[in-house]
Amino acid sequence: MIQIYAVGVNTFREAIRNRIFASLVMFAIAMLLLTLAVSSASLHEEVRLMKDLGLFLVSTFSVLIAIFIGVNLLYKEIERKTIYTIMPKPIHRAQFLLGKFAGLAWTMAVQVAVMGLVLALQFWLLDARFGVEMVQAVWLAYMEVVVMVAVALLFSSFSTPFLSGLLTFGVFAVGRFVDRLATLKLGDPSERTETHEQISAVIRGVAKVWPDLSLYNVTPNVVHGAPVTWSFVGSATLYGLSYAAVILLCACVVFQRRDFI
Amino acid sequence: MSAHPALTVDGLVKTFDLGFLGALPGFGWLAARLGVKGIAHRVHAVQGVTLSVEPGEIYGFLGPNGAGKTTTMKMLMGLIHPTAGTGTLLGRPLGDREARARLGFLPEHPYFYDHLKPQEFLEFYGQLFRLGARERRDRARALIDRVGLGYAADRPLRRFSKGMIQRIGIAQALINDPDLVVLDEPMSGLDPMGRKDVRDIIFELKQRGKTVFFSSHILQDVEMICDRVGMVVRGKVVSEGPLHALLDMPSHRIEIVLGDIDDAVVERLAADAPTPTRVGTQWRFAVESEAEVGAFVRDAIAAGARLVSVTPQRRSLEEVFVARAQEGDAR
Ligand SMILES: Nc1ncnc2c1ncn2[C@@H]1O[C@H](COP(=O)(O)OP(=O)(O)O)[C@@H](O)[C@H]1O
Ligand SMILES: [Mg+2]
Numbered sequence: 001m002i003q004i005y006a007v008g009v010n011t012f013r014e015a016i017r018n019r020i021f022a023s024l025v026m027f028a029i030a031m032l033l034l035t036l037a038v039s040s041a042s043l044h045e046e047v048r049l050m051k052d053l054g055l056f057l058v059s060t061f062s063v064l065i066a067i068f069i070g071v072n073l074l075y076k077e078i079e080r081k082t083i084y085t086i087m088p089k090p091i092h093r094a095q096f097l098l099g100k101f102a103g104l105a106w107t108m109a110v111q112v113a114v115m116g117l118v119l120a121l122q123f124w125l126l127d128a129r130f131g132v133e134m135v136q137a138v139w140l141a142y143m144e145v146v147v148m149v150a151v152a153l154l155f156s157s158f159s160t161p162f163l164s165g166l167l168t169f170g171v172f173a174v175g176r177f178v179d180r181l182a183t184l185k186l187g188d189p190s191e192r193t194e195t196h197e198q199i200s201a202v203i204r205g206v207a208k209v210w211p212d213l214s215l216y217n218v219t220p221n222v223v224h225g226a227p228v229t230w231s232f233v234g235s236a237t238l239y240g241l242s243y244a245a246v247i248l249l250c251a252c253v254v255f256q257r258r259d260f261i
Numbered sequence: 262m263s264a265h266p267a268l269t270v271d272g273l274v275k276t277f278d279l280g281f282l283g284a285l286p287g288f289g290w291l292a293a294r295l296g297v298k299g300i301a302h303r304v305h306a307v308q309g310v311t312l313s314v315e316p317g318e319i320y321g322f323l324g325p326n327g328a329g330k331t332t333t334m335k336m337l338m339g340l341i342h343p344t345a346g347t348g349t350l351l352g353r354p355l356g357d358r359e360a361r362a363r364l365g366f367l368p369e370h371p372y373f374y375d376h377l378k379p380q381e382f383l384e385f386y387g388q389l390f391r392l393g394a395r396e397r398r399d400r401a402r403a404l405i406d407r408v409g410l411g412y413a414a415d416r417p418l419r420r421f422s423k424g425m426i427q428r429i430g431i432a433q434a435l436i437n438d439p440d441l442v443v444l445d446e447p448m449s450g451l452d453p454m455g456r457k458d459v460r461d462i463i464f465e466l467k468q469r470g471k472t473v474f475f476s477s478h479i480l481q482d483v484e485m486i487c488d489r490v491g492m493v494v495r496g497k498v499v500s501e502g503p504l505h506a507l508l509d510m511p512s513h514r515i516e517i518v519l520g521d522i523d524d525a526v527v528e529r530l531a532a533d534a535p536t537p538t539r540v541g542t543q544w545r546f547a548v549e550s551e552a553e554v555g556a557f558v559r560d561a562i563a564a565g566a567r568l569v570s571v572t573p574q575r576r577s578l579e580e581v582f583v584a585r586a587q588e589g590d591a592r
Contacts, residue, residue, distance in 0.1 A: 002388055002391055003388070003389050003391075005388075006385055006388035006389055007389075009385075010374060010377075010385050013376065013377075014374065014376050017376040017417075018376060080372045081368060081370070081371065081372045082372060082373060082374055083340075084335075084338075084340060084366075084368040084371070085366060085367075085368060085371065085373065085386070085430075085433055085434075086389070087338065087339055087340055088338040088339060088340070088361060088364060088366040088443075089361060089386070089389045089390060089437075090358045090359075090361040090362045090389070090390065090391075091389050092358075257342070259340070259341035259342060260335070260340040260341060261277070261335075261340075261341060
């Protein structure tokens, strides 16, 4: 356990010292511009826009940063040979991988929390209420990040950062709409053929195992004032953690087998 | 002392599959079988290395660049999976955790987490050995002094020079007070002072009963401190034993320098010792074996020459490498 912790702390510390959090400044500036832009709208519209765009910025910013760091995490250790002195020590490869995951997940937790605070500050400036549904939305955005960190680690356990980045981004982009594919039926109902059915079935099957990131976007509810239930937040969290766990397990298996050359 | 060897290498083989398709499982083998080139090819980096290191020994793993030293060590350290063969560390199979807890390793051309300062770095590694907070701190501090980096304690590793990195690398290999220390080219990149420091550290480890297994391609690094060496050329161990046994090979030359001789005598003596060379007012001859020395010197003195010196020429490691490689080709 202490080994996972040590690797995690080191990963976090490296992220800080390499000024990863500089991206937060960019985020704050983007938020500021956003506020200026929406302040011309009517009061009601203003808050709606803030919720919509603010949440979009929080989740997209943090997922992109997580992918960027995530795909480089293992590659850097191998490329710079830092792993050469880690692996001969009494630490299991899986422990190392989990430590890297934990470190990045923690880095991203701080990142998302700060973004949430910046968002809350904007609300306060606009005299709008930053309700519990906003906290829930930010939390779910974080869970999406956790899933994506795991996916990035899986790809980067066997391929280059560039390819891993593309693949991870693909999983992310499709994942946000995959709920629509889960019920897909190709072709017009009148002229639907066997082939249509088969292809649809395959796509639906793939959609079932694909991470369903639509769970983590509750913006429509938040904007329209429909409540988000805690049981929904709970099950989405559980889904995310389980999904990340399975992905990490696969990453460990791949990582276990590879040569560090 | 324990009964088992500190380290054994038993028929280790590593074949790298390279090329566009080489990385696919089985493809390298197939391409080699079919004689296909270009899309996949193989590199036989290590071709059956076997050796064993006794407890308390300093063992030099010698060989020219590209001989397979690093690859062998990486297999021992669990960084790459052997194609075939096995080994033991401290009497336990490769990958065993308890053995690793008593192992120290310095890779070739090391690089470390450059955002850390020396103390932070060593304490982090101490955590990986589950050392307590106090022990980590004390050991890290002592090692930083031991490798002569006390003056750089406040700098992050990214501002370290090559030689400083090598020193902190040795410190990290010793953070767990290991019984077996494996060092890959520990003297590379160091100036003469640094080389001496490393030699001293290795020797000190031996005096404390530790076993050291280190690689080098430079004779001076090994001749002063090694108990035994194993020489690897092109992925195979070509000889193993005390260093002098490798260097004083049967056909070693003996150099004889003579003064006060005229050209006629030089010409006559050259019949026994071909290609003499002029050095100032003196002449240098070389005979091929000890047995010839007596007769040659008697002849020379009888001819009125003044004997300046007789020096056996040890072969340089490079010469031995070349000779061994040629023997290997002939076989
Ligand atoms: N990752 C690798 N891929 C392909 N060939 C390699 C790799 N690593 C080493 N080799 C080859 O294996 C041989 C042995 O290399 P190495 O073990 O580094 O030798 P040494 O440490 O004795 O200089 C060399 O021919 C080298 O080119
Ligand atoms: Mg080498």
